[in-house]
Amino acid sequence: MRTYAMNEITLMQYILLVHGAQVGTGILSLPRQLAETSGTDGWMCIIIAWAINCLAGTLMLLSARKYPDFTIIDLFNYLFGKWFGKLLIFPLICYFGFFGIDIMTNTMLYIKAWFLPKTPEYVIILLFAIPSFLIVRNGLRIQARYVVLSFFMMLWMPFFLLFSMDSWNVLHLLPLFKEGWGPVIQGVPKTIFAYTGIEVVFFIYPFLQKKQYAIHGFLIGNSLTMLYYLYVTLVSFLFFTPDGITSVNQPVLSLLKNIEFRFLERFDMIFLSLYLFVVSKCWMIFIYCTVYSTSRLLNKQDHTSHAALYFLLAIAVIYVVKPTWNIADEWQTTLSYLGTVVLYVLPVGLYLYIRGFERFHRVKTR
Amino acid sequence: MRFFDKKSAATDQPHNQAEEDRPIHQALAQNIEEVKRSFPAAPDLTIFQFDTAPHGTPGALVFLDGLSDKNSLNSHILRPLMYGTQEVQKDISLPTISGCRILTTWSDVENAILQGESLLFLDGQQEVTAYDTKGWPQRGIEDPQLESSLKGGHQGFVETGMQNISLIRRYIPNLNLRISEQKIGRRGKTNVWILYLEDIAHPEVLQELETRLSKVDVDAVINTGELAEFIEDNPFSPFPQFIMTERPDSAASQLLAGRFVVIVDRSPSVIIAPATFTSFLQSVDDYSTRWLVTSFIRLLRFIALFIALLLPATYIAFISYNYEVIPIQLFLSVAESRARVPFPPLIEALMMEIMIEMMREAGIRLPAPVGQTIGIVGGIVVGQAAVQAGIVSNIMVIVVASTAIASFIFPSYDMGTAVRLLRFPMMLMASLFGIVGIVIGCMTLVGHLVALESLGTPYGSPLAPLRLVDMKDTFVRLPLWTMFRRPTSTRPIQKIRMRRERPRGDQR
Amino acid sequence: MRKILPLLLSLTLISFTTGCMDRxxxxxxxxxxxxxxxxxxxxxxxxxxxxxxxxxxxxxxxxxxxxxxxxxxxxxxxxxxxxxxxxxxxxxxxxxxxxxxxxxxxxxxxxxxxxxxxxxxxxxxxxxxxxxxxxxxxxxxxxxxxxxxxxxxxxxxxxxxxxxxxxxxxxxxxxxxxxxxxxxxxxxxxxxxxxxxxxxxxxxxxxxxxxxGPDENKLLHILQNNIKGEFSFTFRDANRPKGEIFPDDAYSFSAGSISVKTKTGYQDDKFTFDIAVDMRVALTERFFPLDILKEGDKLEREMEREFEKRFKKFIGKIQAAKIDPIGLGIHARAYQYDHYKPVQNKWGEALSKADVNVKVKTVITSMGTTK
The missing domain is CATH 3.30.420 (Nucleotidyltransferase; domain 5)
Incomplete structure (x- = not known):
């Protein structure tokens, strides 16, 4: 069953794929959303959510570990039978496809607001589609290479937030547990959208070279994301006053707007445009998982045509819907709900089912 | 691609197999007739008939005039044959020449004559002796023009394949240096040699290379560049997928890194494969200059890469979309100089870029002194006058000039031209979508580089896939003694290349 | 694939012609x-x-x-x-x-x-x-x-x-x-x-x-702990004669490093802020004779007294106006959140009732090249 020999990925690629699938547009507004519900203690939500996600992801990998060479499609086929398995996997693929479009839409709205207010929405999506198609049509190994390269290329980005250090005030974070634990717990669900992405381990796990490190790798990737979010949120909280942070939609970008150099002003524009590299990792992984799965469902070896179809469809959807910030927000909320199911309900359900299934099989073979 | 395939399948076969395998006749006269028939309009074909010593058997020496070395022909073949020596073999006295072989079929005979060998037909014998008297007008060994080096050797490859092999052998006198030969081209019959180090180079890559070479079915391969185009991985890529060099020292060092060298007879440049993107930004001089200096120069090249690729595009984006990022002082001065220019920024930039490209191309065709004049006239006069006439802005001239300088810093000519070409689509994207357009362009480029392969090995290595070990010799060059491993991007089977210790000053 | 590619390309080109709207x-x-x-x-x-x-x-x-x-x-x-x-x-x-x-x-x-x-x-x-x-x-x-x-x-x-x-x-x-x-x-x-x-x-x-004015603005920056750039002051020594045409009692100095520590407390239904300002100053000008080696302390005390007087005046001014340009409210929230919360929407008023004490300590680090 080792059909993936050509597309094996190394541990580092695996880690960064997990991390890349998580970090998208969510981070730009995350500090504000956290401040709205949990005030200045919002950053603690990130750590709590991280712990929960570590558990969920470990559970996913524990289920997958029993069938190391099965992609999620094979797994579902094996567990639920050919037709029922396909029926069950279909909503998951739709979720991935929808996620891809949603991230592109979010990014498109940012680009539109910051750079190209008069350009039609679908043209911007078309722009995204060109490089994405070139990469997505290749195997997972190419995705992984792209993800690793753009991760290291954009490694300097978080450090630029440090230029706002002059306006930091540690007092903004105090006192800790201002209103007790209540608001902190309430803020946790807000992070779901930002943390979604760990579900790609279902798809990429079979490609991993050294399967024994799958859980370690996942934990590292997830922790990387956590540190990244924590850092950005803390910087935003330090920079903006507790009462003021809720008045800006994207604290990170507003913060960057203040950074000026002698030779370059308006750093948020440079940052946001280059941030495309970071976000593109995210949507590419989701779209890859989608088109790879659909082509596997239809027993096609090459997923190029599906990738092309996906992007055409995405452009068509954007052309028809003409998303606004409100629509994108609705989509994001919907995805957060779906994400809760995929991130937490699915792994638990699957794990329990597999245990039952195994026992049943063992009894039968005995 | 199918379009091309159809054509090649339809190529007709000029000779049939039976015709080619005809044996040699017994009678000399018949043989001479046959040769004359095979070479109808060939005034350079010489047939010299004589009686051989010591028994007086009639014989004929057949050769192409310009392709054989007259000196050795006359003194080492004709003299012993006609006047005799001590040693007699097969009824004739043995010529004092080492390269000789026996041919038995007509097709071999024809080939041997065409290659410049001289053939001895003897009456009553059904075999022909071919003597290696190849000799043709040759160029001396010179410093290659395109890749002149400051500190490396000043020898360059020449047009004779065998000589090129010997130049490389001088650098690597090692039994593991293997050479496999192939003939390419139905008419041209070019000799192509693949050189590699048996215990370093990866056998899979060798197989891939040999398969690709054997699949080339063309009339003739005149130049290495032609061959490269037939065997490269992605013909639609703007990037060169093989390194082509005229320097034996760089070829030798690439061999030692586990790469393959393909020498094409009659062409002074060789193919080095598999190539990676960053290897085009390295030169032989890098290793003979001190490592700190080299590291600086390497970084300079990477900066130049970005300048050459993105500077005009960034300029266009900044002045037609994202003027917010320019500081106010600069903004005012740019706007003031732009105010006189009647064209949109893209047209302004395109005009100047095309002008520069034309000057460069014109410079190549012209003899050196005139070329310089063109450079001065173009650069100073046209630039200055254009600004004064209000056709372009001052800043545009600066942008174009720095771009041009940056694009000439690359050690590889092929990569330089690729980058120069790529900046036009970048400029177009910038003029359509501003910074976002540039970023999308870069993403496309990165996506392409990541997916591109050279002989099945990743082209983006050591950046994508990331190989941290190779970083010692990518953006910077660390001291040679830290690089005790061969670069991993060539997938060598012998990984360690030197001892880790080095003699240190007083510990010796 | 071969059929889709030209289609995609032409589609791209067509839509790009609609681009450059934002130029x-x-x-x-x-x-x-x-x-x-x-x-x-x-x-x-x-x-x-x-x-x-x-x-x-x-x-x-x-x-x-x-x-x-x-x-x-x-x-x-x-x-x-x-x-x-x-x-x-x-x-x-x-x-x-x-x-x-x-x-x-x-x-x-x-x-x-x-x-x-x-x-x-x-x-x-x-x-x-x-x-x-x-x-x-x-x-x-x-x-x-x-x-x-x-x-x-x-x-x-x-x-x-x-x-x-x-x-x-x-x-x-x-x-x-x-x-x-x-x-x-x-x-x-x-x-x-x-x-x-x-x-x-x-x-x-x-x-x-x-x-x-500029002088009070310096005090504001010090209280805000916004210590950047140059802080130079010219004071008049109250103990010395004023001089006739030229001032005999004036001296100037610039504060090199200033450290500001704000302590927040709550007592008797009002906030207390103890602000300790620590300054290292360099004399730049002095119109009266003084042996700094021996009498430096005296000048330092004099400076401290003058500073504290000015701070007090300034704080009185802003308390009277019921404003808080210093941002003491942020300190109050950080350290006395329970008391701050009920008054956060009328903080100016709460501050006007608060005790704000500024303690200044100065050290003369250099007197320049003239003795």
Missing amino acids: IIIEEVSLALLVGIDLDEKNNLVLSISSPVFSEEAKVKEEVYITKAYTLRESREEVDKTFLALTTGGKTQAVLIGKRVMEHQGWFKLLEPFLRDAKNTVNARIVMVDGIAHQIITLQPKDKPRLSLYLAKLIDKDNLRNMNVKITLEDLRRDNYENGITASVTELRKDGKILVTGTALLDELGRYKLSI
């Missing part, structure tokens, strides 16, 4: 480098905008447009009718606001377009004009560079010497939304030429309350 070439942009907001006698909003002219033939390098309008956004449409090109706020250097505007509640709303449109800058300096803003904007000083650049430089330079605050739009927004601090902006006056007079302090609703 504005640099010389066609008319930048609102300075924006002025005034109220006339009948309380109508008067907006003025100055933008640079790039044409070589134009003698005057700035065009100024003054209009009566309801909001900034609306005035932009007005402006476009006469300006050579589109007006944008992407590079605004300063927003000058007339004193009459600042005296009314809610003027901050007028700056809305700067904050909402992502293309606009938030780094424009906010300046209160003691007088009428468009009188400054229309000024074209012959011996100075473009007014917009000159103004920006003037404010930045004086801010480096701590003579006024430099408040950008983003800072103002922060102060405005934050309960624990009240805003303060640079103050300008036209008196033949343009003068930076100091800082205007606003109350919680953004209304203008009082002005402070």
